[in-house]
Amino acid sequence: METDTKRKPDPSVAFAKKILRKVFVEDWHLKLLALAITLALWFAVTGLSKPMTARFSNVRLSMRSSDNTITDSEINTIDLVLSGDARKINQIDSLSASVDLSGLEPGERTVTLTPANVFVPLPAGVKIDDIWPNRVQVKLERVEEKEVPVKIETTGDLASNLEVYSRTATPSRIMVRGPESVLDKLDAISTEKVDLKGRTGDFTLIQPLAVTDSKATIQRGDVTVTFRVGEKRIEKTFVVPTTHGKSVRVTLYGPTSLLQKRKADDFKITFEADDTPQVTLPAEMVNSVVVKSTKVL
Numbered sequence: 001m002e003t004d005t006k007r008k009p010d011p012s013v014a015f016a017k018k019i020l021r022k023v024f025v026e027d028w029h030l031k032l033l034a035l036a037i038t039l040a041l042w043f044a045v046t047g048l049s050k051p052m053t054a055r056f057s058n059v060r061l062s063m064r065s066s067d068n069t070i071t072d073s074e075i076n077t078i079d080l081v082l083s084g085d086a087r088k089i090n091q092i093d094s095l096s097a098s099v100d101l102s103g104l105e106p107g108e109r110t111v112t113l114t115p116a117n118v119f120v121p122l123p124a125g126v127k128i129d130d131i132w133p134n135r136v137q138v139k140l141e142r143v144e145e146k147e148v149p150v151k152i153e154t155t156g157d158l159a160s161n162l163e164v165y166s167r168t169a170t171p172s173r174i175m176v177r178g179p180e181s182v183l184d185k186l187d188a189i190s191t192e193k194v195d196l197k198g199r200t201g202d203f204t205l206i207q208p209l210a211v212t213d214s215k216a217t218i219q220r221g222d223v224t225v226t227f228r229v230g231e232k233r234i235e236k237t238f239v240v241p242t243t244h245g246k247s248v249r250v251t252l253y254g255p256t257s258l259l260q261k262r263k264a265d266d267f268k269i270t271f272e273a274d275d276t277p278q279v280t281l282p283a284e285m286v287n288s289v290v291v292k293s294t295k296v297l
Helices: 011-024 030-048 086-090 180-184
Strands: 049-062 068-073 079-085 096-100 108-113 126-132 133-150 162-170 172-177 189-191 203-212 222-229 234-239 247-255 266-272 276-281 291-295
Touching: 049 068, 049 086, 068 079, 079 086, 133 180, 172 180, 276 291
Parallel strands: 049 096, 133 189
Antiparallel strands: 049 079, 068 133, 079 126, 108 133, 133 172, 162 222, 189 203, 203 222, 234 247, 247 291, 266 276
16 A cells, blocks of 8 residues: 655645735735835935024024113124024024023123023024124113103194193103113103194093103003193283272283273272282183282382
């Protein structure tokens, strides 16, 4: 009897062949596409994140201090050398820099600029390598406070028969904060100009204050202004007879229409114990006419 020398196929080898066929032969076009996409993404990412160095010129430099004011600086722009992710550096449109000078004593100071004390808002992965110039001269002044009066400014003219009797601001004084050299020259804070054209009577409005020096700050931005407007006033003198056999020269100041047609007899004179004359005005003149002077003749 002959012996069967043929071997049965090894199951593990058959399984391995099946797996290799699925991986490398079946759906090969889809697998090739996936590989191409993967390689493209890898090259794109690694290419964009390539490191680079770039110089940015004329970057605006601002200086701040919590207890002093910078009143003079010879430098207000600097050049920055940045390094990092090329993609992020290429996306930078504009830059600004600032340095905190809090803690420095008032006076002329030399400030060294370094990546550690100059703040620049940069994207992650980008850093400052160099700053030029790296030293600046500044003048620091202590911040002071001063209370000054409000000055009401006007523009335009009233009609020829009218005048401003009075103008008041509420509040009448304002607290100003700023460097000592600025406050020493500041005597008042003016309002923006109030236009008088077309005004025919009393009026009140809220008017902004005009700060002419940017180094000074004010307690509030506006005040309430009140104007009294009325008929143009004149000065007129009357010689008023009295029951004492004396006459008194009386000088009055008030609206033209109230004084022009008046006669000396319209006023009454009385004398106090020391012979000082007192003038009694007609009722319609009491709140509008002022006695400027009296003299016994």
